[in-house]
Amino acid sequence: MKRTERHHLKENEVAGWLLGAKTWYEANSKMLGYVGIAVVLALVAVMATMAFRQMSAGKATSALAEALTIADAPVLPPAPGEAGKPPVQRPGTYPTDRARLEAALPKLLAVADAYPGSDAGIMARYRAASALVAVGRTQDGIQRYREVVEKGKGAYQAMARLGIAEAHLMAGQFDQAIAAFKEVESLKSDDVPVDGVLMQLGRAYRLAGKAEDAKKTFKRVVDEFPQSPYAPDARREVEGA
Numbered sequence: 001m002k003r004t005e006r007h008h009l010k011e012n013e014v015a016g017w018l019l020g021a022k023t024w025y026e027a028n029s030k031m032l033g034y035v036g037i038a039v040v041l042a043l044v045a046v047m048a049t050m051a052f053r054q055m056s057a058g059k060a061t062s063a064l065a066e067a068l069t070i071a072d073a074p075v076l077p078p079a080p081g082e083a084g085k086p087p088v089q090r091p092g093t094y095p096t097d098r099a100r101l102e103a104a105l106p107k108l109l110a111v112a113d114a115y116p117g118s119d120a121g122i123m124a125r126y127r128a129a130s131a132l133v134a135v136g137r138t139q140d141g142i143q144r145y146r147e148v149v150e151k152g153k154g155a156y157q158a159m160a161r162l163g164i165a166e167a168h169l170m171a172g173q174f175d176q177a178i179a180a181f182k183e184v185e186s187l188k189s190d191d192v193p194v195d196g197v198l199m200q201l202g203r204a205y206r207l208a209g210k211a212e213d214a215k216k217t218f219k220r221v222v223d224e225f226p227q228s229p230y231a232p233d234a235r236r237e238v239e240g241a
Contacts, residue, residue: 060111060120067107071127073100101131112144122152129163138171158184158191169200174208195221195228202237 075097078087094100108128115121126148132141145167148160165180181201185194198221205214214237221234228234 058120060115060118063107063111063114064120064124067104067111067124068127070100070107071104071131075100098135101135105131105135112147116151122148122156125151126156126160126163129160133163133167133170138167142167155191158187158189161187162192162197165200165204169204169207172207174204177204178208178210195225195230198225199230199234202234206237 074093075095076090076093078089078095081087089095094103105128108124108131111124112121112128115124125144129141129144129148132138132144134141142164145160145163149157149164152160161180161184165177165184168174168177168180178201181197181204184192185197185201188194198217202214202217202221205211205217218234218237221228221230222238225231
């Protein structure tokens with residue numbers, strides 16, 4: 001198979017995953033409810049991991065698979081040791097989610113640096129960004145997300161922009177979060193749920209003490225997306241403002 005044909009095949013595989021992710025969201029949007037974009041980010045990461053594991057083998061995808069084996073390893077408490085001996089951590093498991101992420105980070109960053117322009121490298125950078133934010137290294141995580149925006153395309157860029165906004169929100173950086181959510185919303189991208197973005201923007205306004213802006217944003221959800229699963233919560237936010 002020619003190199004160009006292999007490239008198009010991989011593009012088709014990624015396109016297939018994106019379509020599947022969008023279909024899944026539309027089918028399960030009611031279940032998600034008012035849980036925030038952070039959950040969607042996590043779900044996308046899991047779905048993307050599954051898609052990559054189904055792709056043809058290669059150095060980049062093999063390296064990513066190795067890193068993801070750690071990132072997705074089970075979190076289990078240590079097994080009781082023999083009499084008089086300390087507990088023993090089961091092979092291939094980690095005692096806490098933080099320990100697992102700390103172990104996966106060097107592997108993910110190595111893949112991202114070694115294959116910066118490949119789908120595997122971009123996905124590794126995205127997962128590393130998410131891990132960095134989760135362990136409290138917010139600014140490092142935001143920087144990795146920005147690199148995904150620069151190097152990626154389509155859904156990769158959109159989800160990385162959302163990751164930046166969520167990272168600022170989680171860190172209590174409300175003004176930065178507001179600016180980031182507004183930027184994502186202004187893109188009018190089919191790769192992100194605009195109603196969900198508006199809900200998070202409204203939440204950021206509320207946490208920043210900007211009650212009037214929050215009310216206006218929640219009202220947009222009610223008026224522009226009356227069938228949205230977020231609409232009932234948005235309506236309660238408007239009525240309780």
